[in-house]
Amino acid sequence: xxxxxxxxxxxxxxxxxxxxxxxxxxxxxxxxxxxxxxxxxxxxxxxxxxxxxxxxxxxxxxxxxxxxxxxxxxxxxxxxxxxxxxxxxxxxxxxxxxxxxxxxxxxxxxxxxxxxxxxxxxxxxxxxxxxxxxxxxxxxxxxxxxxxxxxxxxxxxxxxxxxxxxxxxxxxxxxxxxxxxxxxxxxxxxxxxxxx
Ligand code: GRF
Numbered sequence: 001x002x003x004x005x006x007x008x009x010x011x012x013x014x015x016x017x018x019x020x021x022x023x024x025x026x027x028x029x030x031x032x033x034x035x036x037x038x039x040x041x042x043x044x045x046x047x048x049x050x051x052x053x054x055x056x057x058x059x060x061x062x063x064x065x066x067x068x069x070x071x072x073x074x075x076x077x078x079x080x081x082x083x084x085x086x087x088x089x090x091x092x093x094x095x096x097x098x099x100x101x102x103x104x105x106x107x108x109x110x111x112x113x114x115x116x117x118x119x120x121x122x123x124x125x126x127x128x129x130x131x132x133x134x135x136x137x138x139x140x141x142x143x144x145x146x147x148x149x150x151x152x153x154x155x156x157x158x159x160x161x162x163x164x165x166x167x168x169x170x171x172x173x174x175x176x177x178x179x180x181x182x183x184x185x186x187x188x189x190x191x192x193x194x195x196x
Contacts, residue, residue, distance in 0.1 A: 007035050034052055037057065076098075099133050
């Protein structure tokens with residue numbers, strides 16, 4: 001089984017979706033470490049309740065060392081709001097997965113995180129949004145796309161409602177992408193991800 005680390009900053013509902021998938025043997029990997037850059041992140045508690053090693057590491061430049069000590073195979077960014085250092089991206093090329101709450105390349109890049117993403121979608125009046133799981137490259141939200149799913153949002157009136165609808169997709173998509181990775185079914189060719 002591959003050894004998975006999940007990096008978070010907040011509530012960790014995506015982390016919870018991975019924990020649940022793992023309990024139901026849908027993940028094909030073991031979550032062995034959860035790291036938060038924020039001490040108060042509720043996700044740390046979710047990890048501890050599931051019996052997973054949970055650590056507060058404030059400085060992102062200290063994370064790579066821990067990943068290597070724990071012989072981590074796959075890193076999942078699940079609402080990790082810190083800049084991932086270049087060294088880590090290089091050491092884990094095509095082995096870091098991120099979930100983003102929009103259909104990339106819409107509403108992504110620097111400044112598009114959390115509720116802001118959905119506020120922009122609402123302000124622009126788009127009828128469709130969704131979620132994207134992608135490999136992490138040095139460009140923010142710029143790496144090869146693994147999975148995307150769209151949802152109609154034209155009936156919603158607030159960014160919070162959009163967030164809720166998109167989160168439902170995220171909670172399905174992220175465990176699915178992690179499972180595909182763990183089964184060695186993702187191949188990156190010319191910046192495109194093939195599912196084999
Ligand atoms: C999610 O919307 C995720 O796409 C984004 O940050 C949010 C984290 O939510 N990257 P949670 O902490 O998993 O509940």
